[in-house]
Amino acid sequence: MTAMPQIGLREQRSTKGAEVLVSEDWVSPEAADPALRETRGKRGVMALKRSPLARKIIIFNLLALVVLVAGVLFLNPFRDSLVVQREQGFVTEAQLIADVFEARLPDEGMVDMAPEGAFARWVGNISLSPGTSVVVLDSTGRVVATATGPADGAARDDQSTLITGFLNALWDSTSRLLTEPEGRGVSVDPESLARTLFAQALAGETAVNLGKGASGGAFFSVASPIERAGEVLGVVALISAEGEIDALVRNEREQILQMFVLALLVSIGLSLVLASTIANPLSDLAAAAEIGQDGDARKMQAGRIRIPDLAGRPDEIGRLSVAVRGMVAALYDRIDANEQFAADVAHEIKNPLASLRSAVASLHVAKRDDQRTRLLEVIDHDVRRLDRLVSDISNASRLDSELVKEQEETFNLTKTLTNLCDYLGQQAGEKGVELITDFPVEPIVISGLEARLAQVFVNLITNAVSFCEDGDAVRVWTRKRDDRVLVVVEDTGPGIPEQALEKVFKRFYSERPQGQFGNNSGLGLSISKQIVEAHGGVIWAENIRPTHADATSDPLGARFIVGLPV
Ligand SMILES: Nc1ncnc2c1ncn2[C@@H]1O[C@H](COP(=O)(O)OP(=O)(O)OP(=O)(O)O)[C@@H](O)[C@H]1O
Ligand SMILES: [Mg+2]
Structure with a gap:
């Protein structure tokens, strides 16, 4: 039995900003509660579903990622640069073809501009990329030769996976909502397209047009003059496959979406790990503390609140666990001391009470006056003793709180x-x-x-x-x-x-x-x-x-x- 629970004035007054109390039951994580480790082992992702904190961590992490990817896709920065690049490439290609023709032309005299003539042969020798068409017109606008590259392979769509296909469809429908409908385009007829640029090319400059095909795909048409000694003899027009640019853009987007899916998985994984290292131990601590609020008093009697020992964690949760354990231990010390005090008080009061009871009992049977006087003295003494005891006890029991207040x-x-x-x-x-x-x-x-x-x-x-x-x-x-x-x-x-x-x-x-x-x-x-x-x-x-x-x-x-x- 010790004296009343000890309260240090000095300690109490200087706890602000002090280090967390390290209670005597500080143990390493290896020594941690086996029951706790068992429940931890059983708990899986399902437990996280019930944890609002874990949900928040995951949602916030994903939200940041989604905003980033949506921003990149929406701003579409690669589309514009792709279009410019492709356009330049096309113009150069058209000019190159015109140059080749010019080089083959005889220096003077008649040029064979018959539809089945030299140009048709030359055009047939050009190796064209899939879907691209070449049209050669003479200075009157008559078609002299045409050629089309091999059929446009459907290979570009093969790369899309189920997920990226779905995301692409999702993206297309969302972007359609956000952007102005451009309407259906024209059907791509190389000859008529060549004619639309004919006039401009005939004037001696290379004409470019970005159009939209019948199925909504974008295409380029470029017309470049074929000149000999400053005289425009004809026009060569190069028309790209419809949707070529869109396929490239889609390809880029596809790669971004693949990266997004990968980042999404990594982010979910990391969020789960993060959530489990924060939410799970906090829920352990909360669950342990909640036993103390159990309405069933019998259960509470059965065992003391045992706060999990997370002292091995070098973070705030470890600190919290140590602090809560220290607090619980201090409270139990206090409760024990109070119980002991009550027991001591009861024991001390019992002695004078027993003496009082026997004196009173004897008084009933005492015949002689001197015996009665003696017993009354004993009773008086016991009553005074009890009185003193009770007031001393009451002072002592208040001492703790008063020492702190003064x-x-x-x-x-x-x-x-x-x-x-x-x-x-x-x-x-x-x-x-x-x-x-x-x-x-x-x-x-x-x-x-x-x-x-x-x-x-x-x-x-x-x-x-x-x-x-x-x-x-x-x-x-x-x-x-x-x-x-x-x-x-x-x-x-x-x-x-x-x-x-x-x-x-x-x-x-x-x-x-x-x-x-x-x-x-x-x-x-x-x-x-x-x-x-x-x-x-x-x-x-x-x-x-x-x-x-x-x-x-x-x-x-x-x-x-x-x-x-x-
Ligand atoms: N100077 C002393 N010489 C010998 N014994 C002492 C002396 N002071 C205290 N004690 C012993 O210590 C015991 C406890 O002292 P304490 O002051 O706590 O109680 P108390 O004096 O008996 O009662 P209270 O102080 O409540 O009136 C005493 O009963 C006595 O046995
Ligand atoms: Mg004394």
Whole structure:
């Protein structure tokens, strides 16, 4: 049994910003609760579904990714640059074909512009990319030769997977909602397209047109003049396959979407890991704490709240676990101490009550007056003892909360002790006990609860005086040593039994001569210890003996020492 739960004034007042309390049950993760590890093992992704925190982590992570990809797709930056690149390529190709024709033309004289003539042969030799058409017109606009590249392979669509196909369809329908409908295009007839650019090309410049085919695909048509010595002899027109640009754009988009799907999977995976390392331990902590709120009181009795030990985690959750464990341990200590206190109180009250009951019972049968008077005296004594006990207990039980509430102040310890000894010295003098004081001249200024510390010294001095007889002496002296001050109360009384030197500080321990029995509750020293320790000090008892005396020899008296920080 220890004294009341210890409250340190100094500790309590300096906990702001302090490190988390590391309780004695700090253990490594290997030693962590096996039951906890088992539940952790069983828990899978399903548990995350129930965790709002995990859901939030996953959704927020995915949202960021989706916004990024949607932004990239919507802004479509690659489409414009692709169109420009492709257009330039086409113009160069058309000019190149025109140059080739020009190089083959005879320097002067008639040029064979018959439909089945030289141009048809030359055109037939050009290797064209799939779907591309070439049309050669003479200066009158008559078609001299045409050629078309191999059939446009459907290979480009083969790459799309089920997911990207779905995402592409989704993208197309969304982008259609967001962009202006451009309407269906014209059907791609190379000859008529060549004619539309004919006039411009005939004027000597290369004409370009970006059109939209019947099925909605974009295509280029480029017309370049075939010149000889500044005279335009004809026009060569190059028409791209319909939808070629769109296929390229789709290809780019497809790659982005593939990356997106990959990033999505990685993000989901990482989110799950992150969520499980945050949400799961928090839910463990919460679940453990929730047992304490169980309405079923029987279950609560069965076991104590056991907060999972996550001390091994070097993060906030580890800190939280340590802090909550420390808090729970402190609360249980407190509860235990209160229970013990209640048990001690009940035990202490039982003695005078039993004596009272037997006195009352005897009173009924007592015949003689002197017997009755004697019993009434006993009853009176027991009632007074109970009264004193109850008020002492009530003071002691409130001590904790009051020590915290009271304000520390600085005061001169020497002055407090001088005043106390003046007053108590008189009482001791009446009993024939001399109270000797020995205090340094300079003041000893300390910070603390003056009234409470005075209570400690009053108890020590009255105890000492109560154990002294006529002719004995009590000496109170004090010295300041570095950062500590010692207050010593010694007497020439009977001393303290060796085995009781520590027990005297326990609650309700009272060992007094026959005459004094029952007048003291045995709370004085336990309260004193509590007050001194709340000030960050120490208190102990010893017997006074000559330097080399045997420990079993009769002591010369008792000595109580209080050490306080200055
Ligand atoms: N100066 C002393 N000399 C010998 N024994 C002492 C001395 N001071 C205390 N004790 C022992 O310690 C016990 C506990 O002291 P404490 O002050 O706690 O209780 P109490 O004095 O008996 O009761 P209360 O202080 O509640 O009136 C005493 O009963 C006594 O046995
Ligand atoms: Mg006392």
